[in-house]
Amino acid sequence: MNIFTKPIENECITVVLLFKGSNDDLNPIFKCDAKEIYTVIDGNKKVIYAGLGEKKDFSLEVLRNVMAKLAKTARNYAATNVKINYIDCGKVENEAIQAITVGIDLGLYEFIKYKTDEKTCTETKELSFYITNTSKDYGELIEKTLNVTSGIRFARDLINEPSNVVYPETLANRAREACQAVGLDVTVLAGDDLSEMGGILAVGNGSVHKPRLIVIRHLPCKDDKSILGIVGKGLTCDTGGYSLKTTDGMHYQKTDMSGAANAIAIMLALAKNNVQQNVIAIIPSCENVLSAYSYKIGDVIKTLAGKTIEVLNTDAEGRIALSDALHYAKVHENVTQIIDMATLTGSVGITFGNIYAGAMSNDDAFFEEFMATAKEQEEKFWRLPIDDAYKEMLNSDVADIKNVGAPSTIVAAMFLKEFIGDTPWIHLDIAATAVKNPPAAEYEFKGGTGVAVRTIYNMINKR
Numbered sequence: 001m002n003i004f005t006k007p008i009e010n011e012c013i014t015v016v017l018l019f020k021g022s023n024d025d026l027n028p029i030f031k032c033d034a035k036e037i038y039t040v041i042d043g044n045k046k047v048i049y050a051g052l053g054e055k056k057d058f059s060l061e062v063l064r065n066v067m068a069k070l071a072k073t074a075r076n077y078a079a080t081n082v083k084i085n086y087i088d089c090g091k092v093e094n095e096a097i098q099a100i101t102v103g104i105d106l107g108l109y110e111f112i113k114y115k116t117d118e119k120t121c122t123e124t125k126e127l128s129f130y131i132t133n134t135s136k137d138y139g140e141l142i143e144k145t146l147n148v149t150s151g152i153r154f155a156r157d158l159i160n161e162p163s164n165v166v167y168p169e170t171l172a173n174r175a176r177e178a179c180q181a182v183g184l185d186v187t188v189l190a191g192d193d194l195s196e197m198g199g200i201l202a203v204g205n206g207s208v209h210k211p212r213l214i215v216i217r218h219l220p221c222k223d224d225k226s227i228l229g230i231v232g233k234g235l236t237c238d239t240g241g242y243s244l245k246t247t248d249g250m251h252y253q254k255t256d257m258s259g260a261a262n263a264i265a266i267m268l269a270l271a272k273n274n275v276q277q278n279v280i281a282i283i284p285s286c287e288n289v290l291s292a293y294s295y296k297i298g299d300v301i302k303t304l305a306g307k308t309i310e311v312l313n314t315d316a317e318g319r320i321a322l323s324d325a326l327h328y329a330k331v332h333e334n335v336t337q338i339i340d341m342a343t344l345t346g347s348v349g350i351t352f353g354n355i356y357a358g359a360m361s362n363d364d365a366f367f368e369e370f371m372a373t374a375k376e377q378e379e380k381f382w383r384l385p386i387d388d389a390y391k392e393m394l395n396s397d398v399a400d401i402k403n404v405g406a407p408s409t410i411v412a413a414m415f416l417k418e419f420i421g422d423t424p425w426i427h428l429d430i431a432a433t434a435v436k437n438p439p440a441a442e443y444e445f446k447g448g449t450g451v452a453v454r455t456i457y458n459m460i461n462k463r
């Protein structure tokens with residue numbers, strides 16, 4: 001698939017974008033509602049009319065959705081060359097081109113590799129989109145944007161893979177292969193390397209698939225001491241362990257490594273686009289399963305930070321694995337700021353549904369920077385409090401802290417904060433937004449979404 005902003009020869013499909021009220025000559029059935037598609041076929045030429053809805057309601061999110069639907073329609077026609085007449089939609093042109101690119105590339109994403117008799121036409125190798133009528137050529141911007149969406153596609157693939165295929169070792173292998181191919185420095189800690197990381201070891205102990213700590217470094221600014229750490233929860237399967245989940249509750253827990261996948265996506269995009277900022281991804285990866293070797297309720301664990309944890313629920317495992325990764329990021333990789341992404345609590349979905357992700361921070365300026373980019377990218381996050389008044393909910397009778405307490409999403413963040421100290425930090429609880437089935441947008445596919453990748457990548461790129 002290619003996207004150009006240059007003239008086209010031999011188009012097989014022409015796309016006409018229309019706001020509501022501008023379709024006087026067309027079939028009155030076509031109302032120009034947002035995402036409405038109307039095709040006119042004349043011999044072997046097709047014209048696709050695509051509705052943009054009311055101009056007053058228009059947003060780049062509408063544009064991403066319209067483009068995703070268009071791209072899928074073109075694919076269904078087995079199209080090769082598609083001409084899109086760009087119209088002034090009242091948005092800054094380069095932002096609109098970015099939205100068009102995101103919509104097309106993510107709209108065409110599918111995960112159907114395990115369907116042996118899949119009938120859908122998925123061949124997009126020959127598919128090219130030519131956006132005409134723009135004020136200049138946006139070739140470079142499109143290429144950079146496609147490097148972000150290809151990162152998101154890579155993350156979605158990892159998330160959608162089942163846990164018999166992606167487990168800590170194979171997650172590390174895939175990350176290493178993809179990251180080294182674009183010049184990133186990758187270290188994978190395993191076995192004895194993890195001996196001080198009591199949290200990661202405890203969570204992963206029940207499985208034959210042993211834990212890994214994956215470290216991916218992008219350090220282009222040697223004289224700059226500031227390093228952003230991106231920590232992603234990498235549980236390749238979360239059965240709950242002895243605090244066993246139900247069958248339904250377990251179904252999607254192969255996606256409990258979405259934070260890790262999204263962190264890898266960001267690193268790939270930063271490297272491909274040669275972004276001049278120091279960033280390190282740190283991914284604790286383990287499998288929380290039930291066996292004679294699993295950690296148990298009542299166990300006391302010593303973490304890398306030296307703090308002890310009393311395990312009162314083995315299903316609250318993410319925070320335990322993350323505690324070692326956060327400490328490692330600060331002390332061994334010298335990161336100066338941290339964003340963590342984790343499918344941490346089911347209750348974040350009870351609060352926000354699958355629309356907003358929960359966001360928590362100990363630093364207002366850092367959080368504002370993040371939210372400003374989230375707003376531009378139209379990704380939805382909502383802040384919940386971090387307040388020491390919640391701290392007593394982690395009080396343990398026998399250890400420094402216990403691993404559960406209500407209210408769940410905030411207490412989980414308070415637990416992580418114990419390992420953060422004064423480092424400026426943003427915690428994203430993406431448990432309900434990292435995976436969607438059914439998908440919520442035209443540019444999503446059932447399964448992994450890649451939430452927060454566009455926001456975090458663009459935030460770093462703007463620095």
Ligand code: BES
Nearest residue numbers: 256313315316343344345346347404431
């Ligand atoms: N991975 C889950 C969170 C989750 C739940 C993600 C549903 C996606 C969908 C996490 O490890 C977990 O089990 N959290 C527990 C914490 C509780 C025991 C304090 C939860 O939210 O139920």
Ligand code: ZN
Nearest residue numbers: 238315316317
């Ligand atoms: Zn769990």
Ligand code: ZN
Nearest residue numbers: 235238256318
């Ligand atoms: Zn989990």
